[in-house]
Amino acid sequence: DGGITQSPKYLFRKEGQNVTLSCEQNLNHDAMYWYRQDPGQGLRLIYYSQIVNDFQKGDIAEGYSVSREKKESFPLTVTSAQKNPTAFYLCASSNLPSPGTNEQFFGPGTRLTVL
Amino acid sequence: AQSVTQLDSQVPVFEEAPVELRCNYSSSVSVYLFWYVQYPNQGLQLLLKYLSGSTLVKGINGFEAEFNKSQTSFHLRKPSVHISDTAEYFCAVEGGYQKVTFGIGTKLQVIP
Numbered sequence: 001d002g003g004i005t006q007s008p009k010y011l012f013r014k015e016g017q018n019v020t021l022s023c024e025q026n027l028n029h030d031a032m033y034w035y036r037q038d039p040g041q042g043l044r045l046i047y048y049s050q051i052v053n054d055f056q057k058g059d060i061a062e063g064y065s066v067s068r069e070k071k072e073s074f075p076l077t078v079t080s081a082q083k084n085p086t087a088f089y090l091c092a093s094s095n096l097p098s099p100g101t102n103e104q105f106f107g108p109g110t111r112l113t114v115l
Numbered sequence: 116a117q118s119v120t121q122l123d124s125q126v127p128v129f130e131e132a133p134v135e136l137r138c139n140y141s142s143s144v145s146v147y148l149f150w151y152v153q154y155p156n157q158g159l160q161l162l163l164k165y166l167s168g169s170t171l172v173k174g175i176n177g178f179e180a181e182f183n184k185s186q187t188s189f190h191l192r193k194p195s196v197h198i199s200d201t202a203e204y205f206c207a208v209e210g211g212y213q214k215v216t217f218g219i220g221t222k223l224q225v226i227p
Contacts, residue, residue, distance in 0.1 A: 035217075040124065042205065042219035043159075090158055095156075102213045103149065106158030 003027065004107035006091050011112045013078075013085070021076045021110045023091035031076035031096050033104065036060060037088040046089075049074055050096065078112065086114045117142040117210040121218035128196055129226050134220045136191040137211070138206030147209040148189040150180055153220075154202045165189065176200070201225045 005027045013019045025032065031050045035043040045058030049068040063082025068074055074093075078085045088111050092104040140146060147175050151159040163174025170182040180191045189218040191205060205216040 006158075040219065043217040082119075088156075092159075096213055102147070102209045102215050103161055103164060104159075104215065106160065107155070108158045111156070 004091060004093055004105055006107035006110050007090075008110060009043050009108065011110055013112065013114050015114055016080045018107075019112065021078070021089055021091075021112070023074045023076065023107060025072055025093045025105075025107075027093055027095075027105060028071070029093035029095050029105070030071070031094045031102075031111055032068070033092040033094075034058075034064070034066065034074070034076045035092065037090055037109075043090065045055045046076065083109075085112055101103060117144075117146070117208055117214070117216050119206050119216050119218035121170050121221050124219070125222045125224065127226055130198055131195050133194050134192065134196050134200075134223065136204050136206075136223065137151075138185075138189045138191065138218060140189065140208045142208060142210045144211045148180075148182060149209070149215075150174065150178070150189070150191050151205045151208040152176075152202050153205065157188060159206055160217050162191070166167050187190060196223070196225050198225050198227060213224045 007022045033048045034046040044060050046064050047066040049055035065077045090109050091107040094102050094104045118141050120139045128134045149164045150162040152162050153159045156196050163172045165172045165182045173179045203220045203222045205220050209215045
């Protein structure tokens with residue numbers, strides 16, 4: 001089955017540590033996205049990538065980094081510079097052949113808790 | 116710039132009653148509109164989308180939405196809800212440069 005996988009589902013981190021969240025898709029989609037979800041705030045875009053070896057900052061990129069070395073993979077690193085990293089992180093992908101096609105497919109999410 | 120407003124953060128409704136979840140948007144360009152559903156501790160999945168054509172759009176699980184350009188609205192409706200519809204619902208708009216903006220979500224609580 002085609003889809004998006006995220007791992008781990010739950011992640012615990014001590015303050016001051018960097019952690020990397022995995023996102024893999026086998027949908028052959030060009031674009032991939034990382035969102036952060038906090039209660040009452042909806043989804044906020046962290047980073048997105050429309051092509052391999054290229055990515056753009058979203059609305060809340062500070063304290064995060066990404067890479068896009070392969071089409072199917074878009075890992076997110078939460079660095080120690082992120083002041084409030086405890087949240088639910090969602091990865092998504094989409095195909096973008098034309099306007100009106102940015103229907104996004106989401107992974108199951110990773111819940112990060114900083115201890 | 117574009118934005119999405121979901122007017123209700125929580126909507127309680129009795130089982131088998133109808134429900135409407137409201138969504139308004141603003142954009143300086145033509146838009147495409149989406150509704151997604153999120154069950155607890157899961158990702159989002161698409162319910163329905165409006166790209167063009169008929170303003171009444173039917174989606175999965177018996178949901179439908181109506182695009183109203185003059186009122187810049189895209190409200191989601193279901194004539195009779197089930198317990199399994201308890202979830203959070205997100206309205207989203209795709210505007211210029213294929214940028215997607217999500218609303219803050221509406222939690223639908225179906226009461227037995």
